[in-house]
Amino acid sequence: MQFDFDNTQRKEILETVFKKLENYYSRTKDFKTNPDLNIKEIRESILTKELTNGIIPEKAIDHVIKGLENFSVHTPHPKYFGLFNPRSNYAGIIADLITATYNPQLAAWSHAPFAVEVEELLIREFVDKFGYGKNADGVFATGGAEANLTALLCALNHKYPNFAKDGIFGLDKKPIVFCSVEAHHSIQKAAKIVGLGYNLVKPIPVTDDLKLDSDILQQELNKLDTSIFSPLMIIGTAGTTGTGTIDNLNQLNSICKKNNIWFHVDAAYGGGVILSRDLKYQLSGIEKSDSITFDAHKWMSVPMGTSIFLTSKNEILGRTFRITTEYMPKEADKLTVTEPFTHSIQWSRRFIGLKIYLSLLFYGWQGYEKTINNQTEMGNYLRKQLIKFGWIIKNNTNLPVVCFTIKEFENDINFTDKILNNILSNGKSWLSVYPIKGIPTFRACITNYNTTKKEIDELVDELNKEVTTYARQ
Structure with a gap:
């Protein structure tokens, strides 16, 4: 049956896939955090005539990989400070592959x-x-x-x-x-x-x-x-x-x-x-x-x-x-x-649970405890760095979710949108804006176990430079 391919073909396909996935997984931080949202370009990229008769697997895989790399917010990026979308651990990725193969x-x-x-x-x-x-x-x-x-x-x-x-x-x-x-x-x-x-x-x-x-x-x-x-x-x-x-x-x-x-x-x-x-x-x-x-x-x-x-x-x-x-x-x-x-x-x-089960077999409950403690510490470090440079924290939580603004621009309706648009356009970091009691604030969440003080310092530096530029206008 052509759906199966033969043993040699399957091996070549898997090698192609894993080579491309490893390239992305190992160098995620080299990508821009988010794409240009050109809906016409995105739709044109998927309207391929090859859907009728199909193409060779290597070209098909390359097409999909390029699409995901060019037209996705890269939530696995260590400078993605956005919603609760973390980088997948490797055990979970392998678990999904196993589940798809056995399909229980x-x-x-x-x-x-x-x-x-x-x-x-x-x-x-x-x-x-x-x-x-x-x-x-x-x-x-x-x-x-x-x-x-x-x-x-x-x-x-x-x-x-x-x-x-x-x-x-x-x-x-x-x-x-x-x-x-x-x-x-x-x-x-x-x-x-x-x-x-x-x-x-x-x-x-x-x-x-x-x-x-x-x-x-x-x-x-x-x-x-x-x-x-x-x-x-x-x-x-x-x-x-x-x-x-x-x-x-x-x-x-x-x-x-x-x-x-x-x-x-x-x-x-x-x-x-x-x-x-x-x-x-x-x-x-x-x-x-x-x-x-x-x-x-x-x-x-x-x-x-x-x-x-x-x-x-x-x-x-x-x-x-x-x-x-x-x-x-x-x-x-x-x-x-x-x-x-x-x-x-x-x-x-x-088999949803395999992603957790295999992760526990790989890392154990102790591994998770260390990871959660570390991400919480990174959240505290972000708060300290922001306060150090004059930002004010608007939410009160021990979780690594930080909502912040500058007192001087608290009531400036253009402040957060202007700076957020610039940061997203640069593609170095990703964060969002969230209103607290009617005041728009920047919201940064530590979701990635690979986020370190280095990435946090870079985010704060980027924010500070944008505020300086905004204040001069």
Whole structure:
């Protein structure tokens, strides 16, 4: 079959691929951090006549590699100080190659028992890390959005026993979801998907230190018209996307327990500190939650998308997703195993967990602890360097997310945009702008385990030169 090629051809193709990938992986820092966004040029580059009959593999590979190198923000770059998109560690890359080759189908236990049991082991490991009891449960997801959607579905099925059968038409009141105004937009998206609508998501203002204001939350609960509405869920964020803030999880837990409300923690980014003995105190209270979202493809530096949903309610995933079919394999019926397709939004399931498992086999939990501690130190170093040169820090977090500006230009609406455009045009660094209480700030996040003081000094120097030029205009 021509899809397979012969042994010699496959070897030549792999050698071509690995040579080009190694060239990129070993010299990522030599690339511009971001491309020129010429949409006409990009679209013309992919409209190739060769799609009809195909071309030789070497040319096809070269075409794709050039496209990715010329038209991508290079998130693996050590001077990418952007969103939570880290450089993939090498174990994770190899894991994706292995998974693609063996292509195990994790819908049914009997089809991929090794793979399913690896993921079950990892779920138990993370259950222990986050402080849940032995009866807790969990499942791998394709991203934080799926994990947050899973949380909402579990909360609905927990509060309304007939929800799986009757859906929203069986509800006597409108469920309300409470979260911070800084919470991730996937919360609104989840509400849209399940049919509640995002009007039933109630964003709560934040305090001066950008945490969900629990006093205002309690006030909103007190004035809720319970003849129409019913509080379903409160979401605390551990590491907000914009400012890296961790909400007061113990306070939110107390409110949830007092009002019998599902407590979910979106720890997609900040959950990584649980792997550090020196830093995990910041997540105090997360062990009391009903569910947790954690993205390993953020701080654990494995390829997209590798997320985990955990819950302290060990029966709720089954109640939410269990279904029977005649065509699924029955070999595991008499075994004490959980069929993955009865436990997850997904049906056909990729071996997501291998990226973490192989990384742990390569580096161990201790390797991750060192990496997370180091990136946190780099965040502290960035703050010190910025303050040294007159910048002011506008967010308050121990995570390596730094939002900053110059006091003199705080109210200048052109300041951040002008400097950001210049920096992105230079292609030496990548960072973003994020508004804090109406004031635009530069946002730099240490996401790359290869980012050192050298790259941070270069970023600060670049910023200082741009400010000097701007002030002269």
